[in-house]
Amino acid sequence: MSTTNALLVVLAMALVTYATRAGGIFLVGFVPMSARTENFLRYLAGAVLVALVVPATVRGGPEGYVAVGVAILARLVLRKALPAIALGILAAALWRGYMGVS
Incomplete structure (x- = not known):
């Protein structure tokens, strides 16, 4: 694998990771926050x-x-x-x- 391809793969992985995290934060906004839900997210x-x-x-x-x-x-x-x-x-x-x- 060339250096350019490797950098593109790393960049794509970074973008997917960011999208996953941002999407998770967005979706959690729709979940009612009980003490149990907060504990679940805290230790996840x-x-x-x-x-x-x-x-x-x-x-x-x-x-x-x-x-x-x-x-x-x-x-x-x-x-x-x-x-x-x-x-x-x-x-x-x-x-x-x-x-x-x-």
Whole structure:
């Protein structure tokens, strides 16, 4: 795949992601907000993240377990999700580099 095609694919993915988020925000405006609905929406992102991370961790082997462990510890210490995820990714990369996994 050429660089131009790759950039077009990334741009298309970004537009679809934005449309999905904007559409979701628009549609939620029509939903009556009960306490139950608010709780559902509040915890939805975390549930989706877990649904993506757990299978990847199980398939990932040792570096997946290291990445998730570091990310969990970093989240507990830093209280911020994005740096914790970044540290988990870094830990997996360092583990793979140290263990010689390609």
